Amino acid sequence: MVPREPNRTATASDPKTLLFRLFNAWRKLLAAARGGAPVAGPRLILAVGLGATIAGATIAQIIHPAQQPLQGLAAGAVSVMWVVARLVMMLLSNTSETTSEPGTIRSAWAVGALPQLFAVTPELKIVAWFLGAALSFRALVATGTAPRDALRLSALGYVVEPAGFVLVALMRNLTSAFQMLA
Numbered sequence: 001m002v003p004r005e006p007n008r009t010a011t012a013s014d015p016k017t018l019l020f021r022l023f024n025a026w027r028k029l030l031a032a033a034r035g036g037a038p039v040a041g042p043r044l045i046l047a048v049g050l051g052a053t054i055a056g057a058t059i060a061q062i063i064h065p066a067q068q069p070l071q072g073l074a075a076g077a078v079s080v081m082w083v084v085a086r087l088v089m090m091l092l093s094n095t096s097e098t099t100s101e102p103g104t105i106r107s108a109w110a111v112g113a114l115p116q117l118f119a120v121t122p123e124l125k126i127v128a129w130f131l132g133a134a135l136s137f138r139a140l141v142a143t144g145t146a147p148r149d150a151l152r153l154s155a156l157g158y159v160v161e162p163a164g165f166v167l168v169a170l171m172r173n174l175t176s177a178f179q180m181l182a
Helices: 015-035 042-063 070-092 101-117 123-140 147-158 158-182
Strands: none
Touching: 042 070, 042 101, 070 101, 070 147, 070 158, 101 123, 101 147, 123 147, 147 158
16 A cells, blocks of 8 residues: 555645635636626735736746746736736726726726736737737626727727837837938
């Protein structure tokens, strides 16, 4: 007979515990969005949205490690930056005509950030982007935001990333063009 290892208790730093906490927080956010109940606290919302993004960026670096460690760190930081930019844009595009409360927008943003957990390849990042926009829209509508306002808020929040990529590409091309002329 082979002796068994005793059951160990999960610690706060245990990855399974982190995933379990993230999943429970996600369920609370979805329940609040579905039932129109008061939204979760700001700390929980930020933890879920940023946690999913950071976990997804970490998983992506484990699956496809960068040639240089700083490249991987920079890629993860850029992912987090874009997700935070979505939240800022959604909050800034909320006008007095919109019936959404800032807490509702933050909750919809956090629900929309959850697909980032699975954005581990360039193709899955695109899928996560579209899925995040759809989830943000659905969460806003489920909490009582008019569909037209929800579409505007989620569209303006999610247009930041592709617009930024286009702007960076244009700047690179202009820089190359000026270097060729010099």
